[in-house]
Structure formats: structure tokens, C-alpha cells
Amino acid sequence: MGFDDFVRSRSTGLLRVAYLLTGDRHAAEDLLQEVLEQMYVRWRRIHGAPEAYARRALVNRATNRWRSRARRPETPLDAHHEQPGPDHGEDVAVRSAVLGALRELPAKQRAAVVLRYLDDLPVHEVAAALGCSEGTVKSNASRGLDRLRQVLGPSSIPEGVEL
Amino acid sequence: MTDTDIRDVLNRAAGDVSPAPDLLDRVRAGGHRRLIRRRAAIGGALALVAGAGLAPLARRSRGPEPADDRVRGDLAGDLELVRRVRKAYGPGTKVRWIGRTPGGPVAAVTGPSGMRDGYDLQSFIEVVDGELQTVESAELVPEGTVQPGAMIAGPDRDVLVVFTGGSDVMFSDKFRIDAEGRIQRTFEPLSEVDGAVVRRIPDPGRFVPFALRSGETPDKVWLANLNAVADDGSNAQNLMPERIDHLLPGREKAWANEPTGSEKDWWDVGAQQAYLDPYGYHSWTGPTQWRLSGATADGRRLVVQTLALDGRARAFWMAAGAGEKPRVNYLGRLEDGLSSDGTDSIGQTYPILHARLPQQLGVAVAALNCQLLYRVRDGAWLPVAGQAAVIPAAATHLEVRPRQGRAVRIALP
Numbered sequence: 001m002g003f004d005d006f007v008r009s010r011s012t013g014l015l016r017v018a019y020l021l022t023g024d025r026h027a028a029e030d031l032l033q034e035v036l037e038q039m040y041v042r043w044r045r046i047h048g049a050p051e052a053y054a055r056r057a058l059v060n061r062a063t064n065r066w067r068s069r070a071r072r073p074e075t076p077l078d079a080h081h082e083q084p085g086p087d088h089g090e091d092v093a094v095r096s097a098v099l100g101a102l103r104e105l106p107a108k109q110r111a112a113v114v115l116r117y118l119d120d121l122p123v124h125e126v127a128a129a130l131g132c133s134e135g136t137v138k139s140n141a142s143r144g145l146d147r148l149r150q151v152l153g154p155s156s157i158p159e160g161v162e163l
Numbered sequence: 164m165t166d167t168d169i170r171d172v173l174n175r176a177a178g179d180v181s182p183a184p185d186l187l188d189r190v191r192a193g194g195h196r197r198l199i200r201r202r203a204a205i206g207g208a209l210a211l212v213a214g215a216g217l218a219p220l221a222r223r224s225r226g227p228e229p230a231d232d233r234v235r236g237d238l239a240g241d242l243e244l245v246r247r248v249r250k251a252y253g254p255g256t257k258v259r260w261i262g263r264t265p266g267g268p269v270a271a272v273t274g275p276s277g278m279r280d281g282y283d284l285q286s287f288i289e290v291v292d293g294e295l296q297t298v299e300s301a302e303l304v305p306e307g308t309v310q311p312g313a314m315i316a317g318p319d320r321d322v323l324v325v326f327t328g329g330s331d332v333m334f335s336d337k338f339r340i341d342a343e344g345r346i347q348r349t350f351e352p353l354s355e356v357d358g359a360v361v362r363r364i365p366d367p368g369r370f371v372p373f374a375l376r377s378g379e380t381p382d383k384v385w386l387a388n389l390n391a392v393a394d395d396g397s398n399a400q401n402l403m404p405e406r407i408d409h410l411l412p413g414r415e416k417a418w419a420n421e422p423t424g425s426e427k428d429w430w431d432v433g434a435q436q437a438y439l440d441p442y443g444y445h446s447w448t449g450p451t452q453w454r455l456s457g458a459t460a461d462g463r464r465l466v467v468q469t470l471a472l473d474g475r476a477r478a479f480w481m482a483a484g485a486g487e488k489p490r491v492n493y494l495g496r497l498e499d500g501l502s503s504d505g506t507d508s509i510g511q512t513y514p515i516l517h518a519r520l521p522q523q524l525g526v527a528v529a530a531l532n533c534q535l536l537y538r539v540r541d542g543a544w545l546p547v548a549g550q551a552a553v554i555p556a557a558a559t560h561l562e563v564r565p566r567q568g569r570a571v572r573i574a575l576p
Binding site for chain 1 (some may be wrong): 166169170172173174175176177178180181182183186187189190191193194299300301303507566567
């Protein structure tokens with residue numbers, strides 16, 4: 001697969017991961033673009049397993065809270081909530097609840113949950129993306145899920161939203 | 164909620180995001196810019212013509228010189244190994260140097276980039292347990308040219324191989340931080356033997372202490388396998404840890420005319436070369452970098468700033484009137500009494516900055532995503548607006564409340 005084909009076919013999936021890792025659509029777009037630019041430069045070396053490389057790079061950058069455009073004004077997390085777009089009200093509520101819950105998770109737990117349950121990756125691939133053992137993935141995903149279940153329990157979800 | 168519910172919720176939350184239609188164009192343009200920055204950083208000669216993307220080359224006086232096709236190095240006569248190296252790197256590969264090292268044979272190669280006409284990729288191949296392994300990253304060079312490059316070879320990563328590409332290369336084995344918080348190095352020239360320098364170095368571990376520079380400009384020499392050495396691949400991108408510019412209350416009058424150009428750099432230690440290490444190879448990991456800008460009680464501008472390097476951070480402060488060039492004052496390293504570690508609810512530590520400033524200017528405090536409070540002796544706890552501040556010099560205690568986890572109380576030195 002060539003670089004262009006990779007971007008065309010996988011950018012939506014990677015953007016969804018980036019979105020849930022960052023909790024902010026613009027930050028996710030920036031993150032994905034940075035990673036893809038990095039991949040473009042290194043394509044010859046990584047074209048054998050580009051998606052794994054992309055996942056790892058996304059997670060590393062999101063987890064370490066690094067940015068190539070490193071200098072940014074301070075933005076309180078609470079002010080970073082995704083603003084409702086043209087979605088239906090129910091989806092907006094779900095999104096808000098999920099993003100809020102993910103934001104409360106430590107970065108490694110958040111990444112484990114997103115890769116395991118949004119991207120549906122097997123544990124060993126999540127471990128590869130996170131650069132940790134499979135046991136650590138299981139433990140992070142388990143803790144993350146427990147926390148999500150607490151936060152996303154029926155009482156915390158607005159009425160009319162079915163989870 | 165079942166696992167299936169979780170999957171459903173995550174999918175609904177992320178469901179309708181989609182990349183911008185011009186993402187591929189922007190990525191390609193950004194990729195080109197990265198290549199240009201790389202080349203510029205090592206003394207290359209690329210220029211960006213506005214609106215034209217990647218421009219034809221315009222050579223600088225010390226730009227890349229055309230390389231002949233002679234294979235250099237003491238293994239150049241090993242035609243079978245040279246053939247294997249060419250095969251391993253792909254069609255069109257040219258072996259520029261191949262030689263014995265204490266860590267096994269190493270070759271410097273170039274080959275067609277496969278991305279854009281007129282460019283080659285330059286990299287290294289080493290022999291590990293009889294197998295040829297290509298170093299994971301490569302440098303884009305104008306076709307038919309070579310640039311100085313280096314790699315750390317051997318199973319113990321204790322052999323430095325520098326392919327000089329015909330340039331003079333200077334080496335510094337380590338750096339030190341002087342009493343002013345500046346990075347100090349001493350460079351010595353490397354003497355090449357038939358195109359390269361091979362020397363033993365201490366195993367760098369995660370952090371690489373040495374530096375290499377070449378040319379008159381001079382330029383940093385590209386280190387091909389910094390990623391592998393620096394453990395976490397993202398460290399080696401030489402991206403800075405997150406930097407937060409925090410504006411303190413009451414600064415408006417002192418900073419009414421925000422400095423621009425070089426005057427702006429006066430107030431930013433991170434923009435001053437003496438405090439960086441431009442020819443070194445660092446894992447720019449470490450605690451959040453803070454830059455707090457405010458005003459002193461007598462109306463001068465005040466900046467307190469931390470700089471991270473190889474997992475550690477230094478703290479500085481500056482104060483001066485508008486239009487005056489401030490002196491950079493070094494407070495020390497954070498681990499030397501200027502910070503403490505808190506622990507959140509899942510056992511992860513986070514750094515808490517608490518640097519007392521001289522001249523009764525106050526105490527700079529910061530902790531990411533935490534609520535801060537301070538008190539004077541046994542007085543009431545007073546909340547701080549935001550996650551960073553310069554609190555009064557009279558403050559004796561700081562309380563830090565993470566969003567989750569137990570609060571930490573610190574007696575301020």
C-alpha cells in the first residue's frame with residue numbers, strides 16, 4: 001500500500017482514535033496530521049506496518065502530552081470540552097459524557113480502553129502500541145473500564161440517552 | 164455496562180468525526196516542510212519557494228557535495244558483504260562506507276528515496292548476529308550527495324560510528340550545566356580514516372551525552388538511531404515536553420507593550436541558545452515546562468521559567484522594566500529542592516514546582532491540573548487562581564489538590 005492509499009483508507013479510523021485520546025476535535029486533527037507527516041518522511045522504513053506505527057505514534061504523543069507545536073497558551077481542561085456540533089441532542093449528550101469520562105482517566109488507561117474497545121485491537125497489538133506488556137494492557141483496560149462504568153453509570157447519563 | 168456497551172458508547176462518541184478533505188494535501192505539504200527543516204538543520208540547501216512546495220536546491224557555500232561512487236572503508240574489498248548490503252537497502256543502493264567496528268560491521272548507504280525525484284535516503288546498516296539490519300530512520304539528501312551522519316552501533320550500544328561525508332566533524336563527549344544554568348561543552352576534532360570515525364563510547368543508556376557538529380555554520384550531525392537508544396520512540400523526536408505559558412494576574416500594566424522580535428527572546432530562556440544544547444541528542448522528556456509571566460510589586464516585568472532536558476528541569480527567573488534587557492537568573496534544578504512529587508489516586512507521581520524567588524519576589528508554584536492553596540504560618544488556606552502562580556514571599560505552606568487523589572501539603576523552604 002502506498003502512502004496516499006494509506007492516508008485515504010485509514011485516516012478516519014486514526015482520527016477517531018486521536019479524538020478519543022485528546023477529547024478535542026481540533027487537537028485530534030493536529031495530532032493526526034503531525035503523525036502522518038512524520039510517517040510521510042519515514043515511509044520507506046515503516047510501510048510494512050504503517051498502522052501499528054501510526055497507533056504508537058498517536059498514543060505516544062497524546063500520552064506524553066507533547067506537541068511539535070509545543071508552545072501553546074494554557075487552556076484549562078474544563079474549557080476544552082467539545083462543543084456541540086450539528087449532531088442530534090442525544091449524541092451530543094453521549095459524546096459529552098464519554099469525553100468527560102475519558103478525560104478523567106490516566107492517559108495510559110485511556111489509551112488502553114480506546115485501542116481495545118474503539119479500535120477493537122487484540123491485547124498484543126494494544127501492548128505493541130503502548131510499548132508495554134500484555135498484562136499491563138489488561139490491567140490498564142480493566143481499571144479504565146471500571147472507571148468508565150462508574151462515571152457512565154445510568155445516573156450520570158442524561159435522561160433519554162440509552163447506553 | 165457490558166464490554167459491548169462500552170464499544171457502542173465509544174463508537175457513538177467518535178462516530179461522526181472525519182478528516183478534512185484536504186488532509187492528504189496538508190500532510191504531504193507538511194511532510195515536505197519537515198524534510199526541508201531536516202535538511203536545513205544539517206546545513207543542507209533546500210529552499211522553500213512560496214506557494215511552490217518543494218523548491219529546487221540552492222547550494223550554500225558548505226552545502227552537500229556530490230559524492231563519488233567509490234566504496235570507502237576497510238571492508239570495501241569484501242564484495243560479498245557489499246553486495247548483501249546493497250540488496251538489503253534496495254535497488255539503486257550505493258554503499259558509501261563499510262567497515263569493521265568493535266560492534267560488528269557497519270555500512271553507510273544511500274538509495275533512492277522512493278518519495279520524490281531528486282532525493283536519496285541516507286542511512287546505516289549494521290550486521291547483528293550475522294544478519295543485516297537497517298537503522299530505522301534515514302536522512303533525505305539531494306540525489307548523489309552525502310551528509311555527515313552517525314549511529315551508535317554494537318549490541319551494547321557502545322560504539323560510535325561517524326560517517327563524515329568529507330566534512331570536518333567535531334565531537335564533544337559530555338556536557339555540564341554551569342552555575343548560570345547554561346549548557347557547556349568542549350569540542351574536539353575527529354580524525355577520520357577513509358571516510359569515517361569509529362570510537363568506543365560509554366553505553367549511553369536512555370540519554371545520549373555526546374554531541375557532534377560539522378561545518379562552519381556549524382550544524383548538528385544527524386544521529387540515525389537515536390530512537391532506538393532513547394527507549395521510547397517518541398522521546399527521540401526531539402519534541403519538547405509540553406510547555407505552558409501562564410499569565411499571572413496583575414501583569415497587564417507591566418506588559419502593556421508585549422515585546423516582539425529579539426526582545427521577546429530576552430524574556431524566554433527557551434529561545435536562548437546558551438541554555439539549550441543545539442548539537443546534543445536529547446530525550447526531551449521531563450516535567451511540564453512552565454513559563455509564568457507576571458509583574459513584581461514595583462511594576463517590573465517578571466518571568467519564572469523551567470526548561471526540561473533529559474528528564475530533568477532547570478528553573479530560572481527574570482525581572483526588569485519594560486524595554487530593559489533582563490538578566491537570566493538561575494534558581495537550580497528542580498530536584499534540588501525546587502519541586503516535590505505528589506501522587507494521584509492511581510499511584511502516578513506528578514511534579515509540584517515550588518521555587519522561592521529572591522528579593523522577596525514570592526514563591527513560584529505550579530502543578531498541572533491541580534488546585535493550589537497556600538497559607539502563612541497558621542493562617543487560613545488561601546486559594547490560588549489557576550494551576551500556577553507566584554504566591555507571596557510570606558507563604559509558608561502550599562497545599563496541592565489533584566483532581567483525583569490525596570492532597571499534598573508542602574512546607575515551603
